Every structure is written in structure tokens, then in C-alpha cells.
Amino acid sequence: MAYPGNYQSQGNYPPQQGNYPPQQGSYPPHQDSYGQYPPQQGGQYPSQQGGQYPPQPGGYGGPPQGQYPSSQGSGYAGQPGGYGGGQHGGYPPGGQQGGYPAGGQQGGYPGQAPPLHQGGYGGPPMGGPPVSAPPMGGPVSWYTSSIPPLHSAQVQGDVDRLHQAMRGIGTRxxxxxxxxxxRPPLHIQQVAIAYQGAYGxxxxxxxxxxxxGRFREVLVGCLTPLPEFDAKWLRKAIEGLGTDEALLTEILVGRTNQEIHDIKLAYNALYRRDAVRDVQSEVSGDAKHLLTALLAGARDESGQVLDPMADVEALYRAGEKRLGTDESTFIRILCSRSDRHLQAVFAGYVQRTGHTLEKAIKREFSGDMERVLLGMYALFTDRPGYIASLFEKSMHGLGTDDDMLVRLAxxxxxxxxxxxxxxxxxHRYGKQLYNRVSGETSGDYRAILLALIGK
Structure with missing residues (x-):
């Protein structure tokens, strides 16, 4: 079965030559989630050199062993009263004050979560010093940003420009x-807070x-705190006829436990409903158990690689080595082990069987369970490539799936x-994403999408 957008592994997984950046000052791929694999001889994980796509077996160009990428402003601006505070970038302990209130809307807007004092997933206090990086192997999301906050003068400049653009008759x-x-999400949330303070x-x-129109949809999306944005799309994935398992997988895989918690809080605040119960009511069979495990947000975040070959053997015995499939073993391992550990498991599976776990999944599963597991495998092994395939899917064939295109951008x-x-x-399609989007859209809608994507 193909991935969304005909996403297929090109050669062996992960891609073998080159690697992603980071260049200096760029997004720091974290040790826990997109850690370096497979182990080189001697059990060491390779450090990354260069800055080319696709990644080496080491993944996304993480720093050498024993180091953690410095993070200046790792995420979104946080003040007490929202998602911030806590482990690394400021999360509140699960269920304590600081997240969305259960059910209720305190000073919010109809159909929206309460206004926040920060933009979402972790970050320094507004105007405060950057939050220090977590210890080696600590839980860092793929969405954690290394971009530092704006200075107050920059924030005020943006506030003034926006005010002038919407002042009087007409809009610029x-x-x-x-x-x-x-502006990246962190900066937009800084500006939004300052705008509220300046103009009420x-x-x-x-x-x-x-x-x-779509122009408004993109702008409003950019101004929506990330937990709320994810919660809204989680709702869209399960409402109406049918369930979009690929979208649920995209939202839930590769996230820290705290981010899963924040999405559930935001969902409850927006809809006064429980996200876990709603997903369980819309999905059946083994896929229901798998998605429930992802929503539990109970993944090991130590960053340690335990004994990957033990899990390799367990997966092999639960699938290809037996008649029938022990789905619970796949769910237990893929939903509880650290991302870094899973990278080693995927590499070990190739060593054990001569083929990827992806191939085993296609042999052993079908339907919703197969689709979710294949999406998980793709997101764990090459998230940028998977998201790139979704961009292409949104524009492939007759017409454009604008909902998907807006969400991804x-x-x-x-x-x-x-x-x-x-x-x-x-790398995958031999053309620039910027040019592809330009050819599929028009007007202000095209202009804002191209601004977000960048050349």
C-alpha cells in the first residue's frame, strides 16, 4: 500500500547519502526523536557532517554524541496561564494549572480556545532569556524552534505595521x-500579544x-496557537463520514508527551469533548487501540537506546515468524519506545531479516491498521520526506486540495x-516546492503561501 501522495521509500530506508542541515543557527534536530541510526560498527551513532538532503543513516543531522544543540528560544513564547512552564520550554505538569481549563472558555471567542499568553509548544517567557536546552536525550519535539524571540522594538514595529494595514477603509x-x-510562529505570537496590549x-x-476566503484562512491559521491548531485538525480528522487516519497519524506521531497533553486540553476547551473518547468512537479494531496508545502520551522520553535487538526479535516473532499477527506487540513497542530507540530497532530489523519493517507491515497488516503503521514508519524515518509527499498530494491531479495545502503550509x-x-x-520530485505552489494558486492566497514557504 502506498503512503499518502504515493509516498514510497526510495531505495533502502533511511536514505543513505548526504544529510539534512542543520547549518549554524538552523533548526536543531533533536536527539530523542530523529536520532542518529543505525549504529555504526562499535555501537556508535554517527555524527553528521555537511548539509544535504537526504539524511544519512544517522537521521537529521544531530550533533555529535555527548552534545545537545543549543536552543535559543526553543519554541513559543510562554507566560503563566497557557501551555508553558515545565520540562524544557515551559510546560505545566499534566493536569495542573497552566493549561486549558477543562471544558469552559475564559474570555475566549465563540468556538475558539481561551486566548493564551503564549503561542504553544514550549518557549521562554515573553521578553525573557532563552530557555536552556534539555539534557541529552530529553524530550524535544520536531516542532521545537531554535529561532530566538524578537526584541521589543521589532515587535512594536510589526504591531504598528499591522495596525496601519487595517486602519480605516480598506485593507492593505x-x-x-x-x-x-x-514571521515564524514564535514571533507571530509575540506580535499578537503586543497588539492586544496596544489596541485592546x-x-x-x-x-x-x-x-x-483562503487568504483569511491562512492568516488566521498563522495566528492560531499551535495546540489549538492541532486540536482543530484532529477534530476535522474524525468528524463527518469516515475518519482520516493519515491526518491523525500526522498530528500524533513524533510529538512529546506534553504536546499530546496540550492538544487534548485544547480539544477539550474548544469542543467540551474528550479527544480520546471521540477518536475511539470513530475508529475500530486494532487501529483504535493504536491511536488510543498514541493519545495516551506515554512514550519513553529518556532518549536511551535499550536493547534494540530484543524489540527486533519481538516484532519479528509477532509478525513474520508466526501464522497470524500479534498486533499488541507492534502497538506496545511503536507507541512506548523513544524515537531514538525506534531508529535503532528499524535498522536492526533490516539486519535481522534483510528487509525493512515497512515491508513486514505491508505483509502482515491491512486496512486502517496498515495505513496508520505505514504513516508512523514514514514519520519516524523521514518526516521531511513524508510531509513533502503530502504537499505533492495536495496539488496532484485535477484541482488542488486547499484544505491540506493550507494546513501543511x-x-x-x-x-x-x-x-x-x-x-x-x-530531492523527491526534482522541482521546487515554491514553484509548484505558485503554479497551483493565485492572488493574495498565492502570495501568503509563497511567503510562508519561501524560495
Whole structure:
């Protein structure tokens, strides 16, 4: 079965030559999630050199062993009262004050989560010093940003430009594009908070009232805190007829336990419903148990690689070596082990069997369970390549899936993150993502998408 957008492994997984950046100051791929694998001889994980796509067996160009990439402003600006505080970038302990209130809307907008004092997944206090990096192997999301916060003068400059763009009769769309299309999520949330303080208006609501169509959809998406953004798409994945398991997988795989917790809190605040129960009511069979395990947010975040060959043998015995399949073993290992450990397991499976776990999944599973497991495997082994395939899927064939295109552009518009995806897209399809999107869209909608993607 093909991945979404005909996503197929090109050669052996992971890609063998070159690697992603980071260059200096770029997005720091974290040790836990996209760690370096497979082990070289002697059991060492290779350090990355260079900055080319696709990644070497080591993954996403992580730092040498024993080091952790420095993080200046690792994520979104955080103040008490929202998602911040806690482990590394400021999460509150699960269930304690600091997250969304259970059910209720305190000073929010109809159909929206309560206004936050920070943008989402971790980060330093607004205007404060950068949060120090977590210890080696600590839980860091692929979405954690290394971009430092704006200085107050820069924030005020953006606030003034946005105010002038929406002042009086008419709207200067080019100014909205210039500001909101050029700023990563952290900076946009800084500007939104300052705008509220300066003019007593919610920037998201103001932009929504001044714009229309897909253009408005993109801008409002950029101004939506990430946990709320993810919660809304989780809802879209399960509402109506049928369930979009690929979208659920995209949202839930490769996230820290705290991020899963934040998404569930945001979902509860938006819809006054329980995300786990809603997913369970829409999905059946083994896929239901698998997605429930992902929503539990109970993955090992120590970053340690235990004994990968023990898990390799367990997966082999649960699948290819027996008549029938022990689905619970696949769920237990893939939903509880650290991302770094799983990288070693995937490499070990090739050593044990001569083929990838991906191939084994295709042999042993079908239907929803196969689709979710294949999506998980792709996201664990080459997330930029998988997201690039979704971009292509949104524009492939007759017409454009604008919902998907908007979601992908908004969700990944951190420039360092988008850089990885653009490299993966070029490697996979032999053309620039920027040019592909330009040819499929028009007007202000095209302009804001191209600003988010960048050349």
C-alpha cells in the first residue's frame, strides 16, 4: 500500500547519502526523536557532517554524541496561564494549572480556545532569556524552534505595521503578507500579544474581520496557537463520514508527551469533548487501540537506546515468524519506545531479516491498521520526506486540495523546518516546492503561501 501522495521509500530506508542541515543557527534536530541510526560498527551513532538532503543513516543531522544543540528560544513564547512552564520550554505538569481549563472558555471567542499568553509548544517567557536546552536525550519535539524571540522594538514595529494595514477603509493585504508571512510562529505570537496590549483588540479576530476566503484562512491559521491548531485538525480528522487516519497519524506521531497533553486540553476547551473518547468512537479494531496508545502520551522520553535487538526479535516473532499477527506487540513497542530507540530497532530489523519493517507491515497488516503503521514508519524515518509527499498530494491531479495545502503550509512555516521539507521535496520530485505552489494558486492566497514557504 502506498503512503499518502504515493509516498514510497526510495531505495533502502533511511536514505543513505548526504544529510539534512542543520547549518549554524538552523533548526536543531533533536536527539530523542530523529536520532542518529543505525549504529555504526562499535555501537556508535554517527555524527553528521555537511548539509544535504537526504539524511544519512544517522537521521537529521544531530550533533555529535555527548552534545545537545543549543536552543535559543526553543519554541513559543510562554507566560503563566497557557501551555508553558515545565520540562524544557515551559510546560505545566499534566493536569495542573497552566493549561486549558477543562471544558469552559475564559474570555475566549465563540468556538475558539481561551486566548493564551503564549503561542504553544514550549518557549521562554515573553521578553525573557532563552530557555536552556534539555539534557541529552530529553524530550524535544520536531516542532521545537531554535529561532530566538524578537526584541521589543521589532515587535512594536510589526504591531504598528499591522495596525496601519487595517486602519480605516480598506485593507492593505500586502502589509499583512509582509509581516505575518515572514514571521515564524514564535514571533507571530509575540506580535499578537503586543497588539492586544496596544489596541485592546485580538489580532486574530481583527484579521479575520478584514480578510476573506483562503487568504483569511491562512492568516488566521498563522495566528492560531499551535495546540489549538492541532486540536482543530484532529477534530476535522474524525468528524463527518469516515475518519482520516493519515491526518491523525500526522498530528500524533513524533510529538512529546506534553504536546499530546496540550492538544487534548485544547480539544477539550474548544469542543467540551474528550479527544480520546471521540477518536475511539470513530475508529475500530486494532487501529483504535493504536491511536488510543498514541493519545495516551506515554512514550519513553529518556532518549536511551535499550536493547534494540530484543524489540527486533519481538516484532519479528509477532509478525513474520508466526501464522497470524500479534498486533499488541507492534502497538506496545511503536507507541512506548523513544524515537531514538525506534531508529535503532528499524535498522536492526533490516539486519535481522534483510528487509525493512515497512515491508513486514505491508505483509502482515491491512486496512486502517496498515495505513496508520505505514504513516508512523514514514514519520519516524523521514518526516521531511513524508510531509513533502503530502504537499505533492495536495496539488496532484485535477484541482488542488486547499484544505491540506493550507494546513501543511501553516503548520510547518517555521523557516528552518520548512527548509528541510523543501529540500526533501526537491530531492523527491526534482522541482521546487515554491514553484509548484505558485503554479497551483493565485492572488493574495498565492502570495501568503509563497511567503510562508519561501524560495
Amino acid at each position: 493585504e500586502s502589509e499583512l503578507i509582509a509581516v505575518l508571512g515572514s 483588540r485580538d489580532l486574530r479576530s481583527q484579521v479575520e474581520s478584514e480578510t476573506s 501553516v503548520r510547518h512555516h517555521d523557516p528552518n523546518l520548512m527548509s528541510l521539507i523543501k529540500q526533501a521535496y526537491l
